[in-house]
Amino acid sequence: MVWDILSWFAILTGSAFLLIGSIGLVRLPDMFTRSHATGVTETLATYLLILGMAFQAGLSLVTVKLIVIALFMFFASPTSTHALARAALDGGMKPEVDEDRRPDDRELGAGK
Amino acid sequence: MARSISLAVALFIFWLLLSGIYTPLIITLGAVSSAFVAWIAHRMDVADHEGFPIHLGWNAVTYWPWLLWEIVKANIDVARVILKKDMALSPTLVRIPASQKTELGQVTFANSITLTPGTVAISVGDGMIDVHALTAEAADELITGRMDRRACKMEGTEPPIAAGDAA
Amino acid sequence: MMFTVAAAALLVAMLLAIVRAVLGPTIYDRILAVNVFGTKALLLIAVLGFLTDRPEFLDIAIVYALINFIATIAIMKFFRFSHLGHPHGGDNLGDL
Numbered sequence: 001m002v003w004d005i006l007s008w009f010a011i012l013t014g015s016a017f018l019l020i021g022s023i024g025l026v027r028l029p030d031m032f033t034r035s036h037a038t039g040v041t042e043t044l045a046t047y048l049l050i051l052g053m054a055f056q057a058g059l060s061l062v063t064v065k066l067i068v069i070a071l072f073m074f075f076a077s078p079t080s081t082h083a084l085a086r087a088a089l090d091g092g093m094k095p096e097v098d099e100d101r102r103p104d105d106r107e108l109g110a111g112k
Numbered sequence: 113m114a115r116s117i118s119l120a121v122a123l124f125i126f127w128l129l130l131s132g133i134y135t136p137l138i139i140t141l142g143a144v145s146s147a148f149v150a151w152i153a154h155r156m157d158v159a160d161h162e163g164f165p166i167h168l169g170w171n172a173v174t175y176w177p178w179l180l181w182e183i184v185k186a187n188i189d190v191a192r193v194i195l196k197k198d199m200a201l202s203p204t205l206v207r208i209p210a211s212q213k214t215e216l217g218q219v220t221f222a223n224s225i226t227l228t229p230g231t232v233a234i235s236v237g238d239g240m241i242d243v244h245a246l247t248a249e250a251a252d253e254l255i256t257g258r259m260d261r262r263a264c265k266m267e268g269t270e271p272p273i274a275a276g277d278a279a
Numbered sequence: 280m281m282f283t284v285a286a287a288a289l290l291v292a293m294l295l296a297i298v299r300a301v302l303g304p305t306i307y308d309r310i311l312a313v314n315v316f317g318t319k320a321l322l323l324i325a326v327l328g329f330l331t332d333r334p335e336f337l338d339i340a341i342v343y344a345l346i347n348f349i350a351t352i353a354i355m356k357f358f359r360f361s362h363l364g365h366p367h368g369g370d371n372l373g374d375l
Contacts, residue, residue, distance in 0.1 A: 011281045040191060042318050064129045069340055072345070079348075082233055087307065091359070
């Protein structure tokens with residue numbers, strides 16, 4: 001019973017964050033700000049949904065597989081977000097910013 | 113060599129968890145295949161301190177819960193920004209120092225920045241990271257260097273002297 | 280019941296991702312939308328496994344997570360360099 005309540009809580013908040021992230025994906029103005037919205041979907045929303053499913057599965061191999069998925073998302077999602085932002089920069093996209101606080105106006109991409 | 117053996121053991125445990133069928137034949141096949149993969153990794157020289165960082169050990173275990181809590185806070189901030197009617201965005205670019213000594217530490221720091229919504233590391237190099245932040249507040253938070261010092265601690269190097277650290 | 284709610288939310292979220300993928304305007308927006316669509320699809324596969332009481336679906340979800348990651352990197356690399364092999368010429372080519 002307690003697990004059911006926890007599970008409901010995790011899945012409802014997870015779904016809410018999922019929808020918020022998707023609304024952000026549609027509403028936000030440019031590609032770099034949109035990548036923040038996908039960040040919401042790929043981190044907290046994913047973890048909460050997986051947590052909700054794990055509460056239902058209990059201690060079993062199913063939970064282990066769910067944890068494997070969550071761990072993989074934990075490592076892979078920032079990598080693909082960063083790769084995408086970097087590719088967009090290399091492809092000549094300029095982020096629209098209010099304020100550029102970098103100390104010098106070197107070409108974007110500190111490592112070049 | 114010790115790294116290759118522990119890689120084989122880790123792979124075998126992973127295999128056991130995924131398989132769910134425990135008969136002698138299947139378990140033998142799993143043991144042989146994980147030993148084979150560890151041998152290939154040893155020959156390819158990918159089971160090094162970067163590909164399989166067991167030396168971090170306890171530091172990583174305490175770093176992740178801290179990072180998860182940061183992710184939760186950042187998610188709530190970003191959700192609030194998205195749901196506002198007028199979307200009070202103030203996208204900001206900042207260049208922050210990454211004081212970690214090894215590349216692994218810098219990658220950990222850059223990935224931590226990207227994992228927390230509201231900040232995305234768009235370029236890494238020269239001990240500096242260019243960050244695109246959704247709001248000026250998120251950029252301010254990053255400039256305090258709290259996450260940088262925590263990532264240093266996780267890597268095991270001496271963190272830089274705290275300047276104006278309120279948190 | 281709770282998995283029905285999750286599946287419904289996932290379907291709506293996938294629809295919104297498709298809207299972004301169609302609207303674009305740049306190729307990077309589309310790749311971003313497809314990447315996040317894949318994440319939602321893998322969650323939907325896992326939820327479907329619970330809805331129909333077939334935990335084997337989780338294996339498919341794991342494979343889907345792996346493929347989704349590789350696909351994003353591969354699409355970007357292909358779009359940038361027009362092939363997937365080792366880049367020729369230039370220092371930081373292939374540095375995605």
